Amino acid sequence: MADALKAEGNKLFAAKDFKGAAEKFSQAIEAEPTNHVLYSNRSGAYASLKQFDKALEDANKTTELKADWAKGWGRKGAALHGTGDLVSAVDAFEHALQLDPSNAQAKSGLESVRRAIDAEAKADGLAGDPSGGLGSMFNDPQMIQKLAANPKTAGYLGDSQFMQKLQSLKNNPNAMSQEMMGDPRFLQVMSVLLGIDMQMGATDDADRDAQKFREQNDKEEDVPMPDSRPKEEPKRAPEPEPEPEPEDEESIAKKKAKEEADKEKAEGTACYKKRQFDEAISHYTKAWEIHKDITYLTNRSAANFEKGDYQACLEDCKQAIEHGREVLADFKLIAKAFGRMGSAYEKMNDLTNAVEYYQRSLTEHRTPDILTKLRAAEKAKITAEKNAYIDPQKAEEARELGNQKFKDADWPAAFDAYSEMVKRAPEDPRGYSNRAACLIKLLTFPGAVADCDEAIKRDPDFIRAYLRKAQALHAMKEFNKCIDVCSEAMAHDKEGKNTREIEAQSQKALQAQYEAxxxxxxxxxxxxxxxxxxxxxxxxxxxxxxxxxxxxxxxxxxxxxxxxxxxxxxxxxxxxxxxxxxxxxxxxxxxxxxxxTSITATDTTMSRNADLIHVKELQLPHGLVAPDVWGKPKEQPATISLTVSLQGDGFSTAADKDQLDQSTIHYGELSKRLRGLNHAGQDVEGFVDEAHNCVHAMASKADGKFIVKLAALRVTLPKASMYGEGAVWTRVCEYDDGGKVTRRMGEYGLDEIKIMTLVGVNAYERQAEQPLLLGVNVTRWVQSEGEVEWPRMEEMAGLEGNVAEIIKPTSFETLETLADHTARLLQEEFLATRFPQGCILRLTISKPRAIPFADAPAVEVMRNTHENLRGCVDRESGPRISVRDLNVVKPYA
CATH class of the missing domain: 1.10.260.100 (434 Repressor (Amino-terminal Domain))
Structure with missing residues (x-):
């Protein structure tokens, strides 16, 4: 969906509809909020709308999502340029060029920003010399000679400190004002360099010296001062333009022919606008005869098209394309000719050629109008092909063939025949209804419902379609919908011919609901x-x-x-x-x-209370460390579910007062505390211990009462199983009235393990492996005293692989045998070494594909490993016979 919206946005952007493009990119971002390209495109759209703040926001998001993408930094530079932050814009473009030195957009953007910086500097008078131009006088190559020639400044040259200051001014003109304020000699130096007298009270000697200086300076006037305005050079006489070479006769003839042909073309266009197509064709023909230009042919093809002479239009376009290829004409002109050929073929109802030439036009030059015509022609072609395929006689033949195959119980062949009927007679509801009957036989009930809907759409009074739809819905266990369809059928059965059958189907659905x-x-x-x-x-x-x-x-x-x-x-x-x-x-x-109404406390059914508090599927912020599918400890996502059973009367007092009190634990506070216990690097067993301690603390009330009877904590690790839905670790604690633990239980389980194996009785089941779904749970109940022997996570990591190794090579006929076989081998080869004191094994095996109208048949076995090892009751003595030693391939053969 995001790609489609992005493509629409790109089209609008290319059409300069920047507002529409931004809206499409926004919709695409809602569908895929982590796609950096979408933010980049929207940034470009906002920049084109001069909304540079929004453009900068999207550009920042782009660089955040993909920092190594040069185009994202280029977008940021363009947005910063628009906001006026030229320095940051330079940084952004330079960063883009570091990532991709050949990025032309970044290079162009950087040059544009630098030009803007120079323009601002010039506007502020800061371009060139930072001192406003006065500092350039100290860079005069004749400065020392001028100072030495002037008697007022000649003595300064012998002062080494003064000369150091003068040299520093050449290197840093910004320090000029400071030096002038600190040393008045620089005023005299400036007066000499500028050629003016800054001392108003000068003596006669000084005047003479100044006069001498000016005379000497006049002798050196051939070297212009840097800050003085240069004399204008005398304007040179304009050079005579070279006379154009005389054109040859051939060029002159071509030029005149082109002018004459264009006149004919203009007259033809005027006639075309007046819909005088014959006259227009005549003028375009004369223009082509006078001068060979592809546009005259394309114009003539347009006139023939409007006239209705499509064959002549095609000939003109073909000639235009051939000539255009010879003279290397613009691709747009070639595309225009191909497009007009497509339109001509479409008018001639030759949709195959129309589609072909529209595609050729788009190959030369892609335009929206030709693309629209292509899509319409393709749809029209499909519709025409369907209409051309319609044949009522052949449809009837297909229906009769389908009926025969249906009677022979050859459902796939009947389905194909009825599908052919639907194509030959798409408005005949019988084809859809009959095909729905085949789909019901093939147990494809949703498809049957869809076909019945098509039949009803074509004939709302076709009762057979309603009945078959009801039959399919009944098989899908959609009993309410089945009853609704029967009601619709009853409403359309105006003559009452099918009343009994409709009522029978409705009663069948009602009975199924009763039985359920x-x-x-x-x-x-x-x-x-x-x-x-x-x-x-x-x-x-x-x-x-x-x-x-x-x-x-x-x-x-x-x-x-x-x-x-x-x-x-x-x-x-x-x-x-x-x-x-x-x-x-x-x-x-x-x-x-x-x-x-509420159930009162006097109700005899409530004499034994069981008030529970549940926290279901609570997500932990950091996950828990547990063995992954390879048996390696790894932090992985985890959810927890906690059930707390209360002592005595439960939260009856809290219910009476409609407020929390000492008789209950608030589930919201409990959830917050459980999440607060979780931290990075925490293992499962450590978290479970802390969680039970948390429940114990919340159950201990200020009045000395302990209100919890049992707490069961279930940890689900979805990533800890290779073949199933995940691993589950459960810990249960029972308490007495004083809060002392009386009994504890630990359980490790695997849910929905999918394993392929041969199992079943009939020939089909013996030919290919079928999926089985298994659930395995290993449980240990222990008293509060003594060492606790739990099914620990690291010890149970190999359970799933062991189950797969046992089941995959088997080939039993019944699930009962497979379950017993698997349970015994698990006891002997896996559990006996890990739980010497025994444990409880619960194994469930289901076969999803066995029964069409049920979810799956399933068997479940429960074994106590301390009591049910084959060959002995006391495992410390006596002979042991393994299941693997028995020469039994099919115990129930």
Missing amino acids: REGETDEQAQERIQRDPDIMAILQDPVMQSILQQAKSDPKALQEHMKDAGVRSKIQKLMAAGVIRMGSPSPRLPFLEKTA
Whole structure:
């Protein structure tokens, strides 16, 4: 999506629609906020709009995302130039050139900024000499001779300190004013160098000396002073321009022919505008005969096109292209001729050639109008091909073939035949409906629903399509949608011919809903109903709420309301979902009753409280150190789930007062504390210990009570499993009333391990490996006293690989045998050495592809390694027989 928006933005930018381009780049950034190119492009768009602050913001983001990209620094330099920060702009462009010395844009930008800096310096009078021009007098190569020739300054040359100061002024003109203020001799030096007298009270001798100095200075006037205005040199007489060489006769003839041809072209254009195409063609032909220029041919092709003579238009364009190739004409002119050929072919309904010549035009020169024409021609070509393929007779033949294949139970061949029918007769709903029937047989239910929708779109009264759609939805366990489709079918079955079949399908869906909730408690039903959006939508409907409240007091009212088809359908859904239960003088509404009223403490079902506090899937800020899929300790992402069971009456007092008190633990505070315990480099077991200590501290209240009965902490590590969804480590602690630990449990588990192996009875299952999903849990319960022997993370790192090695080479026919075989080998070869005191192994194996209408068949075995090792009860003595020693390939062959 981001690439498409970026492409649209680039097109708008090329068309100089900078505002539209910026909007497209902004939409692309929302879809992909880490793409540095998008920020760079938007920066360019903002710079073109003179919005340099926004351009600078995007340029900074570009360099932040990709600091080694020269173009990003170039964008920053351009934005800084626009804001007036020329010095920073120089730095940005120089940085870009360090990354890419050949970057032409950065070079051009740097030169532009430097020119701007020079212009500002000149405007401020700071260009050249920083002293405003006065310092240049001390760089006069004749300065020493002038000072020596003047009697007032000749004596200064013998003073070494004065000469050092004079030399420093030549190197640093900025220090001139300081030297002048500190030493008045510099005023005399300046008067000599400037040729003026700065001492107003001079003596006669001084005047004579000055006169002598001026006379001497006049003799040296042939060397111009740097600060004096140079005399204007006499203007030179303008050199006579060279006479143009006389043109040869051939050039003169070509020039005259071109002028005459252009006149004919102008007359042809005037006739073309008046839609006098024959006259225009005549003038363009004369122009071409007088002078060979490709534009005369393209103009004549346009006149033939408007006239409707498309063949002549094609001939003109071909001739123009041939001549253009010979004289190396501009690609734009060649592209124009190809484009007009495409338009002519399109007018002639030759869409294949139209597409070809539009593509050739774009190859020569890409223009938006030709691109638009190409897209339209391609769509028209596809539509024309589909229309040309339509043949009702062949469609009927394909339908009959499909019917025969369907009767022979050759579903793939029937599907192909019905697909051919759909192509031959796309408006016939029977093709879509029949193909949907094949898809149902092939267990492709979503495709069947889509085909039924196409059939209904073409004929809303085609009842067979509704029934097949309902059948597919039933197979997908979308029972509410199935019932809705049956209601639609009933509404369109005006003659009532299919009423019985529709009602049967609807009742089948209702019965499936009843069976799905068989044996459910009210609490389980309530949870299921809350997860069903269709049922919740009905319950939130104000009209249905009024009907249900009325039905609680007047059962007959419900029967009256069910006369309405829409209400009847909704009530049937509620009954099937268990919201309404019949069989008593008044219908029961258990779900509404549970949600509308509180269960009081006198209810006999609440004599034993079990108040729990859950924190589910809490993400840790730093992760935890645990073995990765290779068994190496590594910090990896982790989530935790904590369940706390309260002592005694639970949080009944907090519930009565509707505020937190000493009877409960606030889940928000608990979550904050758990996240606060996490730090970088922390391992799993260390965190779990700290978490249980945190729960113990929060459970110890000021009045001396300890309110927690059990705390179960589950740590999930998604990256710790190679074949499955992750590794899970669980620690449970049970407490007495005083807060003392009475029992502890540690468990290591692997979820959804996917392993391929041969398993099954029928011939198809024996030909190829099938996926199995496994769950493995190893549990240890220990008393509070004595050394704790947990299933530690580093010890369990090889469990997944061991399971894979056991299962992959097997070839059993039943999951039961595979489960027993795997459990025994795990006990003997993996768990026995790690847990001498024994542990509990729980192994679940499911086969997702076994049954079409169920999620998966599954078997589960639970083994206590201390008691169930094959060959002995006491593992310290007695013979041991390994499963690997048994010569059994198929135990249940």
